[in-house]
Amino acid sequence: MSTMNSINTQLHTGLTTFYRHIHFLKEPFPFTLTYREADTLPEQAHAHDFFQICYVLKGSCHHYINNMEVMLYKGDFFSIPPHMTHRLKKVNGQEIWIAQIDFLPSFLQEELIHTDQLEKIIDFAYLHPLLNSAEHVLPRLHLRLESQQQVERTINRIREELEQQQPMFQLAVRAEMLRLLIIAGREFNEVLSGRENRNLFQSKKQALIKAIEYMENHFTEEIHLAEVAAIAYMSPAYFSSIFKVITGHPFTFYINSLRVKCAQGLLLQTEMKITEVYSRSGFNNASHFIDVFKKHTGVTPSAYRKQA
Template sequence: MRSDFFPTLTGKSLFRENELVYVNRSDELKQYNGIMHKHDFIEIAYVILGKGLHVVGDQKLSTKKGDLFIVNYDIPHGFFSDPVDGTEPIVYNCVFMPKFLDSSLLGNMYFQDISSSFLFKSIFPEESPKNADLRLKGTEYRDIGDLFHKMYEEYKNMNKGYLEIIRAYLIELIVKVFRLIDNDRQSNISTQNQQLVFQAVEYLRNNYNTDIRLEELAMKSFISKNYFSRLFKEVTGINFTDYIQNLRVDEACSLLKNTDMKVIDIANQVGFRDMKFFYEVFKKLTGKTPGEFRKG
């Protein structure tokens, strides 16, 4: 589906003068209800009433109260009424340019992680959502809904300092949504993805003393290096490098206890080529030097 077939809704047409954010309800901008369109800003859409369809690119997604969608710029999408009973979804929209967020956050590593994972989605199809980015209910629904309502009221009333308050609410919203997406991802790792990691773990256990690279295992799994790295940590709870180091140190401990091999030979046998690095990792993981461990 070519995105140049659809009308573009620009921030300039929505934002007030010298502003980079716009908050509304879908029943207030009806000319864009029920038609495909794209835009030059980031949109967070939250269904508060009703049900229907949300079409994103070539995907048709059933949507209902509690669904949250993140739509990046230049992505064709649109909300449509339910094809069975004609019910329309009512949606809170918060649209903004990245520059609206506090520039001091750009130096914060946690927020950089959010920006890369949330605001600017991966191009890899393995991570494309098959339904809403989040489907909320109960406490989560009320929590996120309250933030949207507060932003909406601040934007509508325009009391002194309203932009600063909206910015604060938006940052809180992004962080909370990121947490929920992360938690949801943790609880919904597919069986196929788990199997890929289990195969990689088996390979590491049999080859930990060789020069194993993350890129090599990712290629064996036919997925990207970055995606494999995140998947590995999601399944095992530990990153790739730490996992290998644990395997090597565990085997070194066994050899120290059960053989008379020299420490340098043990280091080489388990895969360490740098003795100084071996001592650093061993001390970090066991709290002792190899000599102390052997004596203890």
């Protein structure tokens, strides 16, 4: 993305540059494919609020991510989730050619929810970059030759669709992108066949599951994104991003939906006053409760009770 050099697209936080999607990815098709060579590698530490996956088509380079230095080679596939700091650095005398795909999670939200491969895709895309092992370099996925060929053909089809822009090309790109993630998810599942890798991965996954369970068990209490993210050993921004992909909803919306569902049960099954219902459901005041309840159900709490 050559436009990344524009100062208007950057937010400097310490030594890290943060890039916002609004300057690179436009709805309703928030997706780009860029090819990187040695002279265009992003060597400054940076993060972004969009998703990025990369595939090394030729050569090698350094990749610094998750407090690790990783050598990348032809056939390596890696993901950079939102808000994760990283940078690439060329190897003197070595060529490098990387296919870089940037997109928002919303680009594939509906397709991901309706595929039985969702769990494998999330495992690769969000949890894989967090792994760190003394014996194995995990924040990259080296594909088998057959998978390399499949990925390269898929990337070529994406490029052709973007260049030609024939009718329904957006739908075709989404289909090819989903194919790309499924290939990566399946390959990652093979990587986890080793006991050490699987145990390391499961510890990360269980922390995420524990955080979501905490939300579902404590939604009637005052609950904040930071405390839930801490349970998952993730930053609030990182947890928020993966949570939205898993559930299809932002953190606050999901908490409120749990509270509304609880309130619906109390309204139907008890004779509690509205003031007690909202308090028991986790809301702090009546006006906020009524607004949220109506947003989720289309009617006020009183009307909901009367309709029943």
